[in-house]
Amino acid sequence: MGLLYGFCLRLVRGVFFCTLRTTVDYRHLIQREGPFVLAVTHLSHLEPLFASALSERPIDWIARKEFFWPRPMAWFLRGLNTIRIDRQGRPVLAMRTAIGRLRAGRVVGIFPEGGVVHGPAAAIRGGAIKRGCCTIAIRAGAPIVPCVMLGTDKLNRVKPWLPFRRAHIWVAYGEAIYPPADTRSTRATREALAVKIRAAFGEIYAGLRQRHQICESTVP
Numbered sequence: 231m232g233l234l235y236g237f238c239l240r241l242v243r244g245v246f247f248c249t250l251r252t253t254v255d256y257r258h259l260i261q262r263e264g265p266f267v268l269a270v271t272h273l274s275h276l277e278p279l280f281a282s283a284l285s286e287r288p289i290d291w292i293a294r295k296e297f298f299w300p301r302p303m304a305w306f307l308r309g310l311n312t313i314r315i316d317r318q319g320r321p322v323l324a325m326r327t328a329i330g331r332l333r334a335g336r337v338v339g340i341f342p343e344g345g346v347v348h349g350p351a352a353a354i355r356g357g358a359i360k361r362g363c364c365t366i367a368i369r370a371g372a373p374i375v376p377c378v379m380l381g382t383d384k385l386n387r388v389k390p391w392l393p394f395r396r397a398h399i400w401v402a403y404g405e406a407i408y409p410p411a412d413t414r415s416t417r418a419t420r421e422a423l424a425v426k427i428r429a430a431f432g433e434i435y436a437g438l439r440q441r442h443q444i445c446e447s448t449v450p
Contacts, residue, residue: 332370
């Protein structure tokens with residue numbers, strides 16, 4: 231863990247402790263050794279902060295090139311080992327980098343929905359996901375750990391960030407999903423893995439709502 235990553239991690243954890251209540255289910259599922267892909271749902275742009283704060287291991291996030299501007303932001307994100315992806319240009323470069331990180335035993339974080347998604351299009355409600363995470367997992371031979379995070383969409387105002395824990399975040403992890411062994415990344419193998427990921431998101435979401443009595447209408 232680099233100095234910049236460690237400093238930011240301690241800062242984020244301190245802010246979260248003072249302002250937010252966090253409920254985490256099955257946290258032990260990410261307390262594992264070896265490489266894996268952490269696939270997180272995307273209701274806001276704050277999930278990387280929360281997922282990183284909850285992980286004992288550093289996470290190399292894949293982020294769109296738009297977040298690497300202006301240049302000081304690019305320097306900052308690279309200092310956090312963020313992987314830049316150009317989805318309209320040559321995304322294969324980012325995928326190769328992610329595969330290399332996984333083969334080196336690291337954790338790669340990704341948002342399979344490709345961006346912030348609400349309503350029926352959200353993966354927690356059966357919406358589509360991108361196949362890039364499937365390609366990365368298959369080619370690196372690394373499992374995918376699904377994660378559903380709720381409540382982050384409420385944090386775009388000042389009030390939830392005031393002290394005394396006014397906001398509540400719910401997080402749940404799922405069992406690792408392993409790609410087929412000794413299999414090439416083809417359209418069929420990617421689709422089969424994507425079906426499992428979408429199903430896992432739906433099951434985790436349903437379980438999270440049931441255990442903590444979260445109303446469907448409060449989730450965008």
